[in-house]
Amino acid sequence: MKYIILVALLISAASMAFCQIDEAEEELAEYYMGGDREVGGFLHIKYQSGDIYNDVDGSGKLTVDDILDLGYFPIDKLSIGAMVKLGIWKTGLESSINTAIGPRIDYYIPYRIGSGYPYLHVGSLFATYEATDSKETHYEFGLGYSVPVNEYVSIVSLLYYSMDEIELVEATIVENGSRIGLRFGIKSYHF
Amino acid sequence: MLKHLFLLNLMIFFGFSIAAAQNMGSLQLEKEEPPFQKGTIDLGGSFSFESISGDAYEDIDGNGATRISFAPDVGYFVMDKMSVGGLLRFDSESIGDTSSQDLFIGPRVNYYLRNDNHFRHFYGQFSILYRAYSSDSVNDLSGNWFKIQFGPGIQSFWNKYVSWNALVYVSMDQFTPEDGDSLSGMEMGLRLGLSTYIF
Numbered sequence: 001m002k003y004i005i006l007v008a009l010l011i012s013a014a015s016m017a018f019c020q021i022d023e024a025e026e027e028l029a030e031y032y033m034g035g036d037r038e039v040g041g042f043l044h045i046k047y048q049s050g051d052i053y054n055d056v057d058g059s060g061k062l063t064v065d066d067i068l069d070l071g072y073f074p075i076d077k078l079s080i081g082a083m084v085k086l087g088i089w090k091t092g093l094e095s096s097i098n099t100a101i102g103p104r105i106d107y108y109i110p111y112r113i114g115s116g117y118p119y120l121h122v123g124s125l126f127a128t129y130e131a132t133d134s135k136e137t138h139y140e141f142g143l144g145y146s147v148p149v150n151e152y153v154s155i156v157s158l159l160y161y162s163m164d165e166i167e168l169v170e171a172t173i174v175e176n177g178s179r180i181g182l183r184f185g186i187k188s189y190h191f
Numbered sequence: 192m193l194k195h196l197f198l199l200n201l202m203i204f205f206g207f208s209i210a211a212a213q214n215m216g217s218l219q220l221e222k223e224e225p226p227f228q229k230g231t232i233d234l235g236g237s238f239s240f241e242s243i244s245g246d247a248y249e250d251i252d253g254n255g256a257t258r259i260s261f262a263p264d265v266g267y268f269v270m271d272k273m274s275v276g277g278l279l280r281f282d283s284e285s286i287g288d289t290s291s292q293d294l295f296i297g298p299r300v301n302y303y304l305r306n307d308n309h310f311r312h313f314y315g316q317f318s319i320l321y322r323a324y325s326s327d328s329v330n331d332l333s334g335n336w337f338k339i340q341f342g343p344g345i346q347s348f349w350n351k352y353v354s355w356n357a358l359v360y361v362s363m364d365q366f367t368p369e370d371g372d373s374l375s376g377m378e379m380g381l382r383l384g385l386s387t388y389i390f
Contacts, residue, residue: 042384050376052366149234152352153387166247177245184238188353188385 031117031148031189032108038071038079038189059092077108083125100127102138108146116147121158137165146187158183226348227272227306232389236263254287266301274301278318291326297338303346310348316358317341334368338378346386358382 042065049060064086071081080103087098104123111118121144127136142160149155164177237260244255259282266276280295299318322336342360349355362378 040385042382044380044382046378046380048364048376048378050364051374052364052376053378054376149387149389150352152350153389164243164245164247175245175247177243177247177249179241179243179248181239181241183240186235186237186385186387188387 031151031154032073032077032079034073034075036073036079036189038073038081038187039069040185040187041068041070042066055091055093057092062088062090064088071104071106077110079106079108080104081106083123085125085127096129096131098127098129098131100125100136102126106144113145114147116145116154119144119146121160133169135167135169137167139163152189154187154189156183156185156187226351226354226388227268227274227303227312229268229270231268231274233266233268233274233276234264234387234389235385236265238262248286250287250289252287256284256286259283266299272303272306274303275299276301278320289327291328292324294323295320297321301344312346312348314344314346315341316344316360334366334371336367337365339363340378352388354386354388356382356384356386 044065045063047060047062053061055061065088066084066086068084069081071079073079082101082103085098085100087096089096102123102125104121106119106121108117108119121140121142123140125136125138125140127138128134129136140160140162142158144156144158146154146156159182160180162179162181164179165174166177167174239258239260241258242255243258248256260280261282262280264276264278266274268274276299278295278297278299280293282293284291297318297320299316301314301316303312303314305312318338318340320336320338320340322338324336325333340360340362342358344356344358346354346356359381360379362380364376364378365373366376367373
């Protein structure tokens, strides 16, 4: 049932878009142009110590978290990008590294709805988790809505469906799962 | 391996900051208004909702999980150079009969040393955060937390509305478990991220 609803949503959005491309072509011309770059992300490094955080050895804890989301518009309205995630934590006794990387493509449909534009999203993510000795593969697609706040900033939302595979390497177990999600965030464009 | 990844991180982020700064030569001239004026809104944050299912995620009774994460960061310049805002982060996960909630909330004040068209600005931040954590399965974090954070930061604009910012902070933390004595701790950190402004 979930698959049917999502596919129906995507098909109906795409149909509307391609029937009325001409109407919004002019308005969209100022956003999402070939040669534009988009960027998002953060880096957070912290060291925690004291009774709350120390391990049994009395050592503090170092944590690094970062997400980097980069994109480039090779042609108008089409963004090709990649997401990189890195998580590190280290105490006196043990440490762990999580990494994830994957490509994504966003296509901005030249059909204005309200003050924003819908877009189609396809992406994947390949992750490894040292602590659990596991690997994850995610394939996601979805329908988004992007509202330009100004020429450099957009508020974006994305309704997505993801097919996931989790492999516990040592136990040689592979399990499958899926997720439906909704994300809201802010994207910045560097022209 | 750990050191290499750590250094790679720093290189990527500082590389972007330097690249952005190099692009500011022409943008300085285009800026007509200083960025930290009374009435400006600074905006950030995210929201996500996920419903997950399948062997990989379900519990032994076959229940899927629901995750919600809400982290807005909004500030308002009550006067030139001073932004007052709120920090809020809420994470929730539930699987069958078990659930956990993690809430951070508190005010923050940013004060910028100057308000002109220069692309790089120094500022100071002060915030008080309250954290409430509860979980049906992990009890050692359940209780009330207070964090007092402060530190200097630098913002590097790459266009009129977007800047990279870096904040070095110190946090003094106090944790009172639901059934125990108060514990204290300290956190030192570096945050790099993006800020956006609406005039």
